Amino acid sequence: MKTMTIVLIDDQPFFLLFMEEMIKKIDFPIPIETKSFRNAEDALDFIEENHVDMIISDYVMPEMNGIELLQEVRQLPDKESVIFIMVTAEHARNIKRKALALGATDFLTKPLDKLEFIPKVRNLLRLRLKECLLKNKAQLLKYEIDRSLKEIKMRDREIILRLSMAAEFRDEMTGHHIERVALYSQLIAKNLGYSDAFCEDIYLAAPLHDIGKIAIPDCILKKKGKLTPEEMEIMKKHTIYGYRLLANSKVKVLEMAARIALYHHENWDGSGYPYGLKGKAIPVEARIVSVADVFDALGEARPYKKGWNIQSVFKFIKENAGKKFDPQIVKVFLSVKDEILKIKERLTPDGKASHSLFNDYIDFKPPPIAT
Ligand SMILES: [Fe+2]
Ligand SMILES: [Fe+2]
Structure with missing residues (x-):
């Protein structure tokens, strides 16, 4: 894992810029890349095609809103565990409940507060990194086991063939x-x-x-x-x-x-x-x-x-x-x-x-x- 990729979605360019700047300030062991979109449809196309670690999306957007985007993302293969942070107004309790039920990871409140934004994004990225490393470890282990099984099979095969040759020599x-x-x-x-x-x-x-x-x-x-x-x-x-x-x-x-x-x-x-x-x-x-x-x-x-x-x-x-x-x-x-x-x-x-x-x-x- 060389970089962490965060997708930012907000119809207002000011918020996108603000979030990009905040992310640059996060102290993290590996580089963080951001990809910003002003509408959810384009973001979804990108998410579908690329490796993404985190999505930070506004809720209120003109066409596809944050909840609809969340629903689409969770249906994509391999995207069920991507961190999804929804940006909502402070008192949007119903929206938050709905988002949680659909698999949102956490929330940020508008207007964005850098003292909340930076630690929250950093903590969730850390979790994501740990999860990815564990997954890689599991994959490596599976590869090792498969290789050992193949070796055992080959060894069995060779011993059997050599034994049958003994009978043929006789x-x-x-x-x-x-x-x-x-x-x-x-x-x-x-x-x-x-x-x-x-x-x-x-x-x-x-x-x-x-x-x-x-x-x-x-x-x-x-x-x-x-x-x-x-x-x-x-x-x-x-x-x-x-x-x-x-x-x-x-x-x-x-x-x-x-x-x-x-x-x-x-x-x-x-x-x-x-x-x-x-x-x-x-x-x-x-x-x-x-x-x-x-x-x-x-x-x-x-x-x-x-x-x-x-x-x-x-x-x-x-x-x-x-x-x-x-x-x-x-x-x-x-x-x-x-x-x-x-x-x-x-x-x-x-x-x-x-x-x-x-x-x-x-x-x-x-x-x-x-x-
Ligand atoms: Fe025989
Ligand atoms: Fe025979």
Whole structure:
């Protein structure tokens, strides 16, 4: 706050001059500027467009009077707390009452007395200054809080992305699998009508769906060829391990990630694992990731299988609506086929992603070893 601005309104130039002179005599920590008007209409235009701290207006004026001006000013946005001093005749009790009811701050009496004018204007300006400083402080505080929240969010995001990379390193043949699953899941959630916050959460949580695989022995996880029934049972436990790793968090997105890790192999018809849950008993985020994950995994070559062609993958997803997958989610997934294919094209297993949030971390090159 560099200056205080006072608007003076009186149809008689003599009073305007008198007030300007009195204001010059006020001892104040920051400069005071005055703006004088001979009619309320022009003053109102100025007040509407500019920052104003105080208005000193005569009551009796030929067109718009002081009360009408006060009413107009109080309706302007951000002008409800501007100091408004009404100048009236000494015995105008009714006018004073009305002005007070409409939000006048104080009164001065004509003829103006400098011994009343100077201290009153100075005291009210001080109050105004304090109020403005407090407001600035509150704004500064809000800015600081917003910035800290943003930082916390970014930190959470980075930790989650790095954790999901750990799972990807372990299951090294998956290329951009986790990132594609994240993007497909986000796209499905958006087209199902979920909020931006939910879509952002599922984008971050989906990559952690197989985090439990870090607890699966290499001889099973990296086996070339079909797993035996016993090995398969161990492999299935990645859902439980993932949940144990992520559950009971106070961070909302990790709670979601825990549910996805636990339920992403459950099937709509109850034939999945680990619990054989059916239909909507399976959390929706897990039902979404399940479609995204299977779609992506089938199209990809793994140590134990070749990748399917894309038409067969879409056919499989369609045929499994109501069996493996939530039919509503399959419907939405197929309706955004083109966008799905665009993501797939951009994030090919060997290709370098043209747009990847993960790239910030993946492309990091360690410093050379000193010799
Ligand atoms: Fe899985
Ligand atoms: Fe997966």
